[in-house]
Amino acid sequence: MKLVDTHCHLDLPDYNGDLSEVLVRAGNAGVERIVVPGIDLNSSRKAVRLAAREPMLFSAIGIHPHEADKAKDEDIASLRELAVSEDKIVAVGEIGIDLYKGYSDPAAQKKLLVKLIEMALELDLPMIFHSREAAGELLEIIERYDHYATRAVLHCFAGEQKHLEGFLAKGFYVSFAGNITYAKASAIRDLAKKVPIEQLLLETDSPYLSPSEVRGKRNEPANVRSLPAVLAGTHGLSPEDVGRITSHNANSLFKLGLERANIYSYPIRDSLYLNVTSRCTNRCSFCTRDISDYVKGHNLRLDKEPTAEEVINSMGDIDRYKDVVFCGFGEPTLRLGLVKKTAAFARSRGKKVRLVTNGEGDLIASRPIAKELASLVDLVSVSLNSPDEAGYDHICRSVFGERAYPGILAFLESCRDNGIKTEVTCLDLIGQEAVKAVKEKAVSLGATFRERHTDVVG
């Protein structure tokens, strides 16, 4: 049976002595992927390091509500920095509200949560929510956010049915842990019954919540194999069905690379294009991602984001190409660290490097990034598509809202000032008057201008 443990604190000292053996036992039990969530900055950093070292591990970055009183804005800035510079970070979590233990002031928890949700939205990452005695409060905050906030899992849920229905209506996944196996846990099994199998995930929450047969001992990811039999009972399926469907669900939410090969580089004409993320800070009305997975015969939908090494390995004989272009199915500056490493490799092989971007890289990283790109990128090409802020908001629907358009203009100026050639592009579908105005804007920014047709890549 194939399984995914979507929530497991392998960064905790409980595993310091025998993590390798724990992972071998997980593999032997059929566990293919494990998500390690962070509970504060240090824990998130450790989760990221573990994921870089162990192929089956992926990390999430977050600050647990218990830590809200201690959390500083600099911690959130450091988490953001991790997200744009490191690999295999698949979510923001563990975040949420806990009114049961009362380890942190409720107002501080909510304030922190809002900041972390906004960071997740700006990084276009799904979220892992913790809620204890706080489902109503969490729902109230979630309701403020449109459909973007619905890419999330409510981990280890044990609240009231009316709240569960609210989370399910928002499209949340819900995960259950070993406590669902306890003889007296009929209320949790009743809740699980209400979750459609398409929204169900498995987790161990290790080292906590060991299933009944090992209750009282340290939990570990191999024990996730105890859950499918229980959920098979609640959903009228076989345990294998539950394993397969929940693994598919986990892969859909977190992009764990379980289901198919990914295209990280693809040739068009005499250029090699690089596809480094499917995440984006915009929801452009013309985006081809909403229509098809294919661009010029290449399936660009990613089942897992690559590491820089994976992108470089995918390039093959780079000497066949005139240049290397960061342009795939998402916004490349969300993977700034990867862009820098990969561009450095391409430049070392004498290739020109082009970065095709929505121009929101400064907003994503929360700092000006042009200086870091200056020695690595020959041309930055920004898809502007509007001569003004209102038009941009209407067409491109950035998660940064009214900060987007001025932020893009500032990025273009900063690239120019750092000696990077800049190009502004504009789709012809906005009409010739507006195209002309965008061209004038490009000239005023010292950029070249190119009018594009929707079906022309890059």
Ligand code: SF4
């Ligand atoms: S910026 Fe590009 S990838 Fe992002 S939504 Fe717009 S067209 Fe799609």
